[in-house]
Amino acid sequence: MKKKDDLKLQVSEAILACQDKQADHVTVLELEKDSGAFTDYFVMCSGSNSRQIQAIADAVDERLEALGMRVTHAEGYKQAEWVLLDYVDFVVHVFSEKARQFYDLERLWKSAKRLEPAELMAKPKPRRAVTAKSGPARAATAKAVPRTPKLARKKKA
Numbered sequence: 779m780k781k782k783d784d785l786k787l788q789v790s791e792a793i794l795a796c797q798d799k800q801a802d803h804v805t806v807l808e809l810e811k812d813s814g815a816f817t818d819y820f821v822m823c824s825g826s827n828s829r830q831i832q833a834i835a836d837a838v839d840e841r842l843e844a845l846g847m848r849v850t851h852a853e854g855y856k857q858a859e860w861v862l863l864d865y866v867d868f869v870v871h872v873f874s875e876k877a878r879q880f881y882d883l884e885r886l887w888k889s890a891k892r893l894e895p896a897e898l899m900a901k902p903k904p905r906r907a908v909t910a911k912s913g914p915a916r917a918a919t920a921k922a923v924p925r926t927p928k929l930a931r932k933k934k935a
Contacts, residue, residue, distance in 0.1 A: 819868035828858035
């Protein structure tokens with residue numbers, strides 16, 4: 779069951795990255811195993827212009843890379859009409875409004891279960907009392923992961 783929990787955490791991190799960049803209409807589709815789907819989830823959102831679309835894609839890439847995940851395939855970054863980020867178990871689609879209406883993936887995958895982003899968001903862990911072992915000194919030793927936009931350098935098309 780741990781793999782499923784990890785996957786939900788990864789998808790929720792992608793959702794948070796989209797929301798951090800003010801993405802519109804964030805939608806999650808859970809694809810059925812017997813539908814011939816090549817992945818478990820689609821995370822879809824829209825941006826209002828090409829810079830925002832690229833910023834959303836960069837934010838998703840950076841946030842998931844901080845978790846140790848690398849995008850296995852990316853398309854459309856330069857054109858910024860429909861950016862696809864494939865993480866094998868889930869795919870992130872960042873559309874312009876026009877492209878989203880034209881391709882209408884929600885209609886094409888209408889058999890998929892539509893989820894609200896909040897349904898996948900990680901539930902907060904119950905807080906424990908602060909002890910000598912788990913107190914502030916331990917939290918202070920955690921290292922911050924630097925964020926550098928790498929998606930722009932990786933993409934040629």
